[in-house]
Amino acid sequence: xKKLDHVDRxxxxxxxxxxxIPYTEIAHQLGVSEGTIRSRITRLLQDGVFQFVIQPDPExxxxxxxxxxxxxxxxxxxxxxxxxxxxxxAVRFVxxxxxxxxxxxxxxxxxxDELITFVNERLSQIEGIAAADVSLELKQYKDTFSFVQxxxxxxx
Amino acid sequence: xKKLDHVDRxxxxxxxxxxxIPYTEIAHQLGVSEGTIRSRITRLLQDGVFQFVIQPDPExxxxxxxxxxxxxxxxxxxxxxxxxxxxxxAVRFVxxxxxxxxxxxxxxxxxxDELITFVNERLSQIEGIAAADVSLELKQYKDTFSFVQxxxxxxx
DNA sequence: AAGATTATTGCGAAATTCGTAAAAAAATGA
DNA sequence: TCATTTTTTTACGAATTTCGCAATAATCTT
Numbered sequence: 001x002k003k004l005d006h007v008d009r010x011x012x013x014x015x016x017x018x019x020x021i022p023y024t025e026i027a028h029q030l031g032v033s034e035g036t037i038r039s040r041i042t043r044l045l046q047d048g049v050f051q052f053v054i055q056p057d058p059e060x061x062x063x064x065x066x067x068x069x070x071x072x073x074x075x076x077x078x079x080x081x082x083x084x085x086x087x088x089x090a091v092r093f094v095x096x097x098x099x100x101x102x103x104x105x106x107x108x109x110x111x112x113d114e115l116i117t118f119v120n121e122r123l124s125q126i127e128g129i130a131a132a133d134v135s136l137e138l139k140q141y142k143d144t145f146s147f148v149q150x151x152x153x154x155x156x
Numbered sequence: 157x158k159k160l161d162h163v164d165r166x167x168x169x170x171x172x173x174x175x176x177i178p179y180t181e182i183a184h185q186l187g188v189s190e191g192t193i194r195s196r197i198t199r200l201l202q203d204g205v206f207q208f209v210i211q212p213d214p215e216x217x218x219x220x221x222x223x224x225x226x227x228x229x230x231x232x233x234x235x236x237x238x239x240x241x242x243x244x245x246a247v248r249f250v251x252x253x254x255x256x257x258x259x260x261x262x263x264x265x266x267x268x269d270e271l272i273t274f275v276n277e278r279l280s281q282i283e284g285i286a287a288a289d290v291s292l293e294l295k296q297y298k299d300t301f302s303f304v305q306x307x308x309x310x311x312x
Numbered sequence: 313a314a315g316a317t318t319a320t321t322g323c324g325a326a327a328t329t330c331g332t333a334a335a336a337a338a339a340t341g342a
Numbered sequence: 343t344c345a346t347t348t349t350t351t352t353a354c355g356a357a358t359t360t361c362g363c364a365a366t367a368a369t370c371t372t
Contacts, residue, residue, distance in 0.1 A: 004217070012212060019175050019208035022328060022360095033352050038329075040350095050212040052175035056168060056304050060205040061160070063303060068253065068260055086298040094298040097224065099291035104224055108303045135255030142242040142250040147219060147264045148212050178329095178359060189321050194360075196319090 001047045007032070009148070011040060012050060016148045019052050055143075063108040065115050066137040069123075070101030077128030078102050084126050090118060101133065157203045163188070167196060168206060168304045175208050211299075219264040221271050222293040225279075226257030233284030234258050240282050246274060257289065 007030060014026050023037040030037070044050055058066060073081045078096060085105055086094050093106035109115040115134075123132055160168075163186060170182050179193040186193070200206055214222060229237045234252060241261055242250050249262035265271040271290075279288055 001216070012210065015210045016212075019210050024328060034329080035353080036351055047216065048213055049216040050210045053209060053211045053301065054168065054171045054175050054206045054304070055209045056172075056206040056301055057204055058303060060157070060203065061303065066251075068251070082295075082297040089302045091298065092301060092303060094296070095222075095224070095293050096295040096297070097291040097293055100289065101291065104291065133256065135253040135257065135260065137251050137253055139238075139252040140250075141238040141252070142247065145209070145212055145248060146245045147214065147217065147248060148210070180359060190360080191322080192320055 002043075004044075004049070007036075008040060008044060008049075011037065011044070012148045015050070015052075016145065019054070050148075058108045062110055065109040065112055066140070067107055067109070067115055068135045068137070069105050069107065069119075070133040070135070071103040071105065071123075071129055072131040072133075073102045074128045074130055081126055081128045088118075088122070090114075158199075160200075160205065163192075164196060164200060164205075165304070167193065167200070171206070171208075172301065172304045175210070206304075214264045218266055221265040221268055222296070223263055223265070223271055224291045224293070225261050225263065225275075226289040226291070227259040227261065227279075227285055228287040228289075229258045230284045230286055237282055237284045244274075244278070246270075 010030055011026060014021060014029060023041070024034045027034045027037045058064075071081070082094050082096060082103055085091050085103070088107070090109060091105050091107045093104075095104055096102060097104050107115075107118065109118065115136075119132060119134060123129055166186055167182060170177060170185060179197070180190045183190045183193045214220075227237070238250050238252060238259055241247050241259070244263070246265060247261050247263045249260075251260055252258060253260050263271075263274065265274065271292075275288060275290060279285055
C-alpha cells in the first residue's frame with residue numbers, strides 16, 4: 001500500500017464533510033480531472049483506507065440511552081467475550097484495553113429498561129465477564145472521524 | 157419530525173452497508189421508484205436523522221495509537237473542558253457521563269510519544285481537569301453504527 | 313365520504329459516472 | 343543523463359444516475 005499524498009488527504013477531508021459529493025465537484029475543488037479523483041478513490045477503497053457509510057443520530061432513531069461499559073474479563077476468555085459482544089446490534093464499539101478494564105464497549109438503547117435488560121440478562125449470560133462498570137451518557141459533545149487531517153496536525 | 161417507517165429503516169440499512177449506492181439501486185431493491193428514495197432521503201437528511209460520511213481506518217492513516225481517557229473535572233467546569241477537548245482533531249469522541257468519570261473521550265495518535273505529549277502538555281493546560289485515566293487500545297473488535305436496525309431489535 | 317394534504321410515480325433534461333485509449337509524469341536503471 | 347518501463351492523469355463518448363416537476367395515488371381530517 002502506497003503512502004497517502006496531499007491530494008489523497010484532501011479528498012478524504014472533502015468526503016468527510018459530505019460523503020456523497022460528486023467526484024466532478026471534488027475534481028473542480030482540487031483542480032484535477034474527474035478521472036483522477038475516481039481512480040484515487042478506487043485505490044483508497046481497495047486499500048481499505050476508508051469506507052462510505054452513514055452516521056445516524058441515535059436520538060432520532062429513538063435510542064435515547066447510550067452507555068459506555070467497562071468490562072473485566074476472566075483470563076483467557078477476553079477474545080471470546082469481545083466477539084460475542086460484537087454480535088449485538090446495540091453494541092456500536094468494542095475494544096480491548098490496557099488499564100482498569102479489559103474491554104470497553106459503547107452501546108445504544110431505546111430506554112433505561114432496555115439497558116438494564118442488556119446488562120442483567122445478556123451480559124450476565126456471557127461466560128467470562130467478571131464485572132461490568134456502566135457509565136450512562138448524559139451529553140454527547142463530539143462524535144466524528146475528525147482525524148482525517150493533513151498529516152501531522154493531530155494535536156491542533 | 158415524522159416517525160420513521162419500515163421503508164426509511166430499510167433505506168438506512170442499505171446505506172449503512174454502502175453510503176454511495178445509487179438511489180436507483182436502492183429503489184430497485186425495495187421495489188419503489190427512484191423519486192421515492194430521493195424524497196425520503198432528502199427528508200431524513202433535513203430532519204438530521206443521518207449524514208453521509210466516510211469512515212477512515214485510523215491505522216491506514218498512520219494513527220497507530222488509540223486511547224480512551226476518562227476524565228474527572230472540577231465542578232462547574234465540565235462543559236468548558238468538554239468544548240475545549242472537542243476542538244482537538246485527535247479527539248474523536250467526547251461525552252459526559254454518570255459514573256466514575258465525568259467525561260470520557262476517545263482519541264487517536266501517530267505514536268505513543270504523541271499520546272504522552274497530548275496528556276502532559278495539552279490536557280494539563282486545560283483548567284478544570286482534575287484527573288485523567290488513560291486506557292490504551294490493544295485491539296479493536298467493532299466500530300460501527302450497527303444500530304441502524306429495524307425497530308426494536310437492538311438486543312439481538 | 314369529501315376535501316385537503318402528503319407521498320409516489322413517470323419521464324425528459326441535466327449532470328455524473330464509467331470505460332478506455334492517449335498523453336503526461338514519475339520511477340527505474342544502465 | 344537518457345532511454346525505458348511503469349504509473350498517473352487526462353480526455354471524451356456512452357451509460358447511468360440524479361434532478362425537476364407535473365400527474366396520479368394514497369393518506370389524513372373532519
